[in-house]
Amino acid sequence: MQSTPAELADRARELRAAHGLADGSLGAVLLSVVERLEAPFAVKEIGSGRYVHVNMRMAALYGRSPEQLLGHTDADLLGAELAAHLRSADQTALGQSLATSTEHRIERDRIRRDFNVIRVALPTADGGPPRHMCCVWIENTLLHQRDAQLTKALQQLEQQQIAAEALRRETQDQSLRDNITGLYQRVHFDDQLRREVDLSSREHREFALVSIALDPLPDNVRSLGDAARTRVLEALGRLLRGNTRAMDASCRLDEDHFAILLSGVGLATAHSRMEGLRRQCATQIVVLDGRDLGFTVSMGVASFPHTAHTQEELMNAADSALGEAQRRGGNHVTLASIRFDAA
Known part of the structure; x- marks a missing residue:
C-alpha cells in the first residue's frame, strides 16, 4: 500500500533518530537517486505554478538552462493546450493524499517524447497546507x-x-481440381456428396445431383485436334463453375463425364437451372484460330430422396437419366423417375 507524504516524513524522522543520520540526508539520497535515473526533476510553487527548483535534465527538456527555467510556468514554456493539461494534472495531484502518476507527451523540434509524471505535494514544516509540489518525469518513449x-x-x-x-x-x-476445367476431381466430389447425403438424411431436406456428358464434337471441331478439345473443356468448366453457388459442387468425373451437386435444391428447380445451363452451352462462343467451336451437353437430373434414398442409388438415377438424354440425340435435360414406395 502506498504511503502518504506525511507518513513518509514521519518514517524519515524515525530513521534519522534511530540511526543518527544528519538532517537532510534522506533528501540528498532521493535527489541522487533521481539523478542516477537521469530523470527530469522539478519543484513547483502550487499557487502560481512557477518552477522554484529544477535539475539539468528538466531544464534540457524545455531547451533552457536551470536559471532560465526558474520563475517560469508551463504556460510560459509550452503551448496553451499542453500547459492546461499539465496544470489540471497538478491540481488533481494536490487533492490526493498519495503520489499520483499521469502520462504526457512533449513535442519539441518535431520530436515527440512520452513521460510518466509522478507528482506529490510536499508537506510544510509548520503543518499548514502544501505550498510546493515535487514532479519526477520518467521517460517512456523507448518503451x-x-x-x-x-x-x-x-x-x-x-x-x-x-x-x-x-x-x-x-x-x-x-x-483437388482438374487442370483443364478447374472443376473438382472425383475424390473431393465423392466426399462432398457423402456429406450432403448425411446432412439431408438428418435434416429431412432434399438436394439434386446432375450427371452431365459432353456430346460428341462435330467433325470440323475434332479435326482441329487436342487444342480444340481443350478449349471446349475450358469453356465448359467456366460455365459449370459460374452456374453453381458456394454451397454447391461441380466435378469432372472422367474424360467427358461431369457432375453437379445442388445443395438444398428440389427436382423442379434443378431442372430449370440445368435447362438454362444447357442453353448457355449450346450458344457459347468458343474460338480457336478464328474458328467458332460449338458444343452441346446432355444432362440427367436426380434428387434425394425423391428419386433415390442412398448415394449409390442417386448416382445410378442421375446416370440413367443422362443415358436417356443421350438416346434422345443429346443437347437435352432429362429428369430421373420419382420413386413411389409401397405403403
Whole structure:
C-alpha cells in the first residue's frame, strides 16, 4: 500500500533518530537517486505554478538552462493546450493524499517524447497546507516505441499466418481440381456428396445431383485436334463453375463425364437451372484460330430422396437419366423417375 507524504516524513524522522543520520540526508539520497535515473526533476510553487527548483535534465527538456527555467510556468514554456493539461494534472495531484502518476507527451523540434509524471505535494514544516509540489518525469518513449514495434510485429506475424493458411488452402484446393476445367476431381466430389447425403438424411431436406456428358464434337471441331478439345473443356468448366453457388459442387468425373451437386435444391428447380445451363452451352462462343467451336451437353437430373434414398442409388438415377438424354440425340435435360414406395 502506498504511503502518504506525511507518513513518509514521519518514517524519515524515525530513521534519522534511530540511526543518527544528519538532517537532510534522506533528501540528498532521493535527489541522487533521481539523478542516477537521469530523470527530469522539478519543484513547483502550487499557487502560481512557477518552477522554484529544477535539475539539468528538466531544464534540457524545455531547451533552457536551470536559471532560465526558474520563475517560469508551463504556460510560459509550452503551448496553451499542453500547459492546461499539465496544470489540471497538478491540481488533481494536490487533492490526493498519495503520489499520483499521469502520462504526457512533449513535442519539441518535431520530436515527440512520452513521460510518466509522478507528482506529490510536499508537506510544510509548520503543518499548514502544501505550498510546493515535487514532479519526477520518467521517460517512456523507448518503451512505447518498443511496444508499438512489438504490436506491429505481432500484427505482421498474424497477417503472415493468415496468408500462409490461405496459401495452404489454395494449394490444397488446386491439388483437388482438374487442370483443364478447374472443376473438382472425383475424390473431393465423392466426399462432398457423402456429406450432403448425411446432412439431408438428418435434416429431412432434399438436394439434386446432375450427371452431365459432353456430346460428341462435330467433325470440323475434332479435326482441329487436342487444342480444340481443350478449349471446349475450358469453356465448359467456366460455365459449370459460374452456374453453381458456394454451397454447391461441380466435378469432372472422367474424360467427358461431369457432375453437379445442388445443395438444398428440389427436382423442379434443378431442372430449370440445368435447362438454362444447357442453353448457355449450346450458344457459347468458343474460338480457336478464328474458328467458332460449338458444343452441346446432355444432362440427367436426380434428387434425394425423391428419386433415390442412398448415394449409390442417386448416382445410378442421375446416370440413367443422362443415358436417356443421350438416346434422345443429346443437347437435352432429362429428369430421373420419382420413386413411389409401397405403403
